[in-house]
Amino acid sequence: MNILGKSYVELLGLLNSKKISTKELHEYFSKREKKYNKELNVFLTLAENPGVEGEMPLAYKDNYNTEGIRTTASSKVLDSYISPYDATVVERLKKSKTYVFGKTNLDAWAHGASTETSDYGATKNPWDTSRVPGGSSGGSAAATASYLMPATIGSDTGGSIRCPASWCGVVGLKPTYGRVSRYGVIAMGSSFDCPGPLSWHVEDCALLLSHMAGFDPYDATTSSKPVPAYMEKLNAEKKLKIGIAESFFENVDKEVKKKIEEALEILRKMGHIEKKIKMLNPKHALSAYTILQRSEVSSNLGRYDGIRYGNDRSFFKEEAKKRIMLGTYTLSHGYYDQYYKKAQKVRALIIEDFKKAFDDVDIIIAPSTPSTAVKLGEFKKYPFFGEQMDILNEPANVSGIPSINIPVGLDSKRLPVGMQIMGRQFDEETILNVSYKFQRETNFFNMRETLLKKYHD
Amino acid sequence: MKDYVPVIGLEIHVELSTKSKMFCQCSADFFGKRPNSLVCPVCLGLPGALPVPNKKAVEWTVKIGKALNCKINPESKFDRKHYFYPDLPKGYQISQYDEPIAVGGFLEANKKKFRIHRVHLEEDTGKLTHEGKDSLVDFNRSGVPLVEIVTEPDFTNSEDVVAFLKELHTIIKEYLQVSDANMDQGSMRLEPNISIKKVDDKNLPNYKVEVKNINSFNFVKRAIEFELKRQLELLQKGETPIQETRGFNEKKGITVPQRTKEGAEDYRYFPEPDIPPLSFTQKYVEEVEIPELPAQKTKRYEKNYNLREHDAFILTRDGKMATYFEKVMEEIRDKAKGQKVANLIINKKIDSTASVKELTEKLKDQSEGRKTDLGSLESAIVAVLEGHPKEIKEYQSGKENIIMFFVGQVMREMKGQANPQVVKQELEKKLKK
Numbered sequence: 001m002n003i004l005g006k007s008y009v010e011l012l013g014l015l016n017s018k019k020i021s022t023k024e025l026h027e028y029f030s031k032r033e034k035k036y037n038k039e040l041n042v043f044l045t046l047a048e049n050p051g052v053e054g055e056m057p058l059a060y061k062d063n064y065n066t067e068g069i070r071t072t073a074s075s076k077v078l079d080s081y082i083s084p085y086d087a088t089v090v091e092r093l094k095k096s097k098t099y100v101f102g103k104t105n106l107d108a109w110a111h112g113a114s115t116e117t118s119d120y121g122a123t124k125n126p127w128d129t130s131r132v133p134g135g136s137s138g139g140s141a142a143a144t145a146s147y148l149m150p151a152t153i154g155s156d157t158g159g160s161i162r163c164p165a166s167w168c169g170v171v172g173l174k175p176t177y178g179r180v181s182r183y184g185v186i187a188m189g190s191s192f193d194c195p196g197p198l199s200w201h202v203e204d205c206a207l208l209l210s211h212m213a214g215f216d217p218y219d220a221t222t223s224s225k226p227v228p229a230y231m232e233k234l235n236a237e238k239k240l241k242i243g244i245a246e247s248f249f250e251n252v253d254k255e256v257k258k259k260i261e262e263a264l265e266i267l268r269k270m271g272h273i274e275k276k277i278k279m280l281n282p283k284h285a286l287s288a289y290t291i292l293q294r295s296e297v298s299s300n301l302g303r304y305d306g307i308r309y310g311n312d313r314s315f316f317k318e319e320a321k322k323r324i325m326l327g328t329y330t331l332s333h334g335y336y337d338q339y340y341k342k343a344q345k346v347r348a349l350i351i352e353d354f355k356k357a358f359d360d361v362d363i364i365i366a367p368s369t370p371s372t373a374v375k376l377g378e379f380k381k382y383p384f385f386g387e388q389m390d391i392l393n394e395p396a397n398v399s400g401i402p403s404i405n406i407p408v409g410l411d412s413k414r415l416p417v418g419m420q421i422m423g424r425q426f427d428e429e430t431i432l433n434v435s436y437k438f439q440r441e442t443n444f445f446n447m448r449e450t451l452l453k454k455y456h457d
Numbered sequence: 458m459k460d461y462v463p464v465i466g467l468e469i470h471v472e473l474s475t476k477s478k479m480f481c482q483c484s485a486d487f488f489g490k491r492p493n494s495l496v497c498p499v500c501l502g503l504p505g506a507l508p509v510p511n512k513k514a515v516e517w518t519v520k521i522g523k524a525l526n527c528k529i530n531p532e533s534k535f536d537r538k539h540y541f542y543p544d545l546p547k548g549y550q551i552s553q554y555d556e557p558i559a560v561g562g563f564l565e566a567n568k569k570k571f572r573i574h575r576v577h578l579e580e581d582t583g584k585l586t587h588e589g590k591d592s593l594v595d596f597n598r599s600g601v602p603l604v605e606i607v608t609e610p611d612f613t614n615s616e617d618v619v620a621f622l623k624e625l626h627t628i629i630k631e632y633l634q635v636s637d638a639n640m641d642q643g644s645m646r647l648e649p650n651i652s653i654k655k656v657d658d659k660n661l662p663n664y665k666v667e668v669k670n671i672n673s674f675n676f677v678k679r680a681i682e683f684e685l686k687r688q689l690e691l692l693q694k695g696e697t698p699i700q701e702t703r704g705f706n707e708k709k710g711i712t713v714p715q716r717t718k719e720g721a722e723d724y725r726y727f728p729e730p731d732i733p734p735l736s737f738t739q740k741y742v743e744e745v746e747i748p749e750l751p752a753q754k755t756k757r758y759e760k761n762y763n764l765r766e767h768d769a770f771i772l773t774r775d776g777k778m779a780t781y782f783e784k785v786m787e788e789i790r791d792k793a794k795g796q797k798v799a800n801l802i803i804n805k806k807i808d809s810t811a812s813v814k815e816l817t818e819k820l821k822d823q824s825e826g827r828k829t830d831l832g833s834l835e836s837a838i839v840a841v842l843e844g845h846p847k848e849i850k851e852y853q854s855g856k857e858n859i860i861m862f863f864v865g866q867v868m869r870e871m872k873g874q875a876n877p878q879v880v881k882q883e884l885e886k887k888l889k890k
Contacts, residue, residue, distance in 0.1 A: 071504070081504070085498050183505065183507050185505050186504045187504075187507075190730035218509060219507050220507065220509045220510065221730075221731065221733060298725075302539060302549055303502050303547045305548060331725035332723055333723045333725075336727070
């Protein structure tokens with residue numbers, strides 16, 4: 001059977017109707033891993049055991065705790081750390097008939113937007129292996145794009161799902177903060193971290209989200225709001241008012257802008273209405289995000305004090321050390337009011353800004369990243385590389401709203417352009433719906449078929 | 458000392474006796490358990506683990522706050538307090554910084570009001586033990602709910618401090634029953650802050666000495682007295698004692714320097730992002746019930762049963778004893794006999810597990826003059842006298858005190874069913890014949 005490029009949902013159907021077996025799937029993806037992982041460096045660890053019959057393989061970003069399987073967050077501080085427990089997301093997906101196939105590469109501690117700060121080497125962009133896949137969920141995005149997995153799980157603190165999804169040309173969903181449990185995901189910026197799925201197919205993200213989402217007694221920040229049947233709502237007829245804010249197109253690459261405009265034209269033709277709106281410049285979200293996230297990072301990494309986990313603090317690399325220092329500074333006595341507290345106030349304003357905007361429109365569309373994938377090593381030229389690449393993603397994290405990246409074509413360098421669709425709090429349903437319709441309308445410009453010619457069986 | 462006045466404030470840590478720990482479901486009943494047997498990813502601070510607050514612990518903190526006449530903040534939150542120590546697995550302790558659960562209360566002791574600054578909730582740390590070159594850490598205690606009560610620096614002597622602490626101990630252990638408050642096991646830990654100022658100085662002294670983790674009332678008293686003497690000597694020499702943390706050496710009865718505190722340490726507090734803020738509705742706060750507290754009970758006993766203040770105080774120190782007293786009073790339905798009942802319970806140290814009926818019966822006999830059957834008394838006396846000719850002679854030769862020996866013997870013969878006064882009278886009649 002031809003498996004290449006099939007959606008997670010499709011494969012699950014075949015598995016349920018016994019037209020394919022878990023064993024076959026496992027062998028198929030193991031074969032692909034052997035063939036392409038060397039080139040792309042997406043997997044850090046492969047699980048020793050294939051799943052039991054009836055289970056689908058899934059790969060997790062290596063900041064998800066997986067019982068009995070090494071969990072490193074791509075940092076050598078945790079080089080030999082084997083978690084004694086499963087993250088809630090892993091546990092829930094296991095109950096939904098999946099098994100852990102492997103763990104994917106990320107920027108160490110999820111600090112970065114290129115996956116180059118990984119202590120286990122950079123992941124390469126499948127479209128152009130001289131380029132980065134984006135990050136920090138670069139391993140998950142590249143594994144998805146190259147079809148080393150039909151779908152993967154990542155996490156998005158300040159664009160860490162949408163940025164690599166954008167640069168690898170796949171669908172990546174950052175749900176509402178509190179929609180999916182963070183329990184067992186190694187904390188980065190605790191008030192921003194959002195677990196979410198990546199795939200070539202919108203329906204895969206919808207299905208996986210419906211399995212991952214919901215109240216968790218182990219995470220006090222999860223919402224008890226019922227989880228909608230996302231899959232059933234994908235086809236619902238919706239005529240939406242799309243908000244477009246100029247401030248989200250400032251300093252965006254011309255080609256990226258053009259692709260977004262083409263995508264908007266398609267959406268208009270599908271019957272959606274566009275509306276110009278005024279929103280705070282994303283640079284404010286970037287400032288607030290940077291201070292708050294660094295503060296939380298400096299606190300969250302304190303536990304790796306060299307007493308437990310084997311390796312001591314000398315194993316922290318430059319990026320983590322910079323973040324710990326900045327965060328320690330912003331929380332210090334005498335600077336707290338000036339930085340942390342002020343940033344919290346800005347955060348409140350941004351939340352309010354989105355609330356007001358959504359009184360008027362149903363979704364807000366913007367580029368996911370200001371440019372397409374950059375060359376390996378480029379990040380060293382920027383003092384705040386991650387923040388600058390994620391400037392358009394961070395507003396959604398600061399305000400907690402859901403946002404999805406979908407591919408909208410290739411630029412002249414034949415690199416994917418990503419568009420993000422932001423929705424109201426807990427309205428994943430609408431952004432999945434419009435993404436799914438767009439996918440049906442365009443088949444994402446056959447990008448999948450194009451790339452998989454390169455990553456053939 | 459007459460030109461100077463001590464300035465003493467207290468910090469008291471109380472471990473709550475909730476079933477589970479503060480932020481996870483591990484048992485909080487850790488004392489004497491095998492090291493690291495009551496742990497999970499949360500209280501070990503493993504990567505990815507998250508805290509979920511224990512509702513009971515929050516309720517009990519509100520309870521303590523109410524009992525100490527505090528205002529319960531309608532909005533409260535947890536904060537992270539950062540410092541490195543091997544018994545602190547996350548690198549921070551989840552505590553409360555600027556929005557504690559309860560603020561601004563008071564507690565009376567020695568007939569004086571002492572103000573409570575704040576009451577907040579936090580988690581306990583693990584425990585280190587040192588064996589030779591090795592340090593061992595046991596995380597069973599890590600994450601046990603810990604309430605911190607901070608007073609204003611209202612105390613001027615060690616007697617008031619001890620009276621206050623005893624009152625607080627009684628309330629928490631006997632009345633609210635939210636902690637064993639067992640000082641030997643460390644479930645109640647006392648830290649006095651001690652300094653001295655000139656009598657006419659309106660400001661607080663510019664230094665303070667904190668004596669850490671003292672585990673008995675007596676040691677607190679001795680530590681304070683030692684410190685006051687030490688500091689006074691320095692002040693009289695024109696020196697200012699240094700701001701520091703000291704420990705109390707129980708054997709020598711002295712305090713010794715532990716570490717110097719130059720100003721406030723920087724704990725880099727910030728709101729705990731893993732726990733949404735708490736909000737308490739007026740209804741919630743009202744519904745947290747506070748029993749009648751020992752001070753009120755003491756007053757009621759004095760008023761209703763006409764007890765001596767001292768006895769009312771003693772009875773109310775022990776929750777079970779007070780309950781027992783009230784049950785007995787209910788049974789005998791005679792408020793006037795309160796003092797008698799109190800005497801009986803206090804002096805005879807009646808075990809409060811003895812049945813209320815038994816005691817009431819005993820009381821009825823005693824207080825109603827124990828109707829004495831004169832017929833059987835007559836024969837009892839005769840029998841006793843016949844058996845003790847030697848003692849009769851002693852009595853008759855002037856050793857009149859020996860009469861009490863006969864009373865005892867007769868009472869024994871009567872199996873207690875006689876009024877000793879009557880017995881004595883009858884015996885005297887017979888012996889003087």
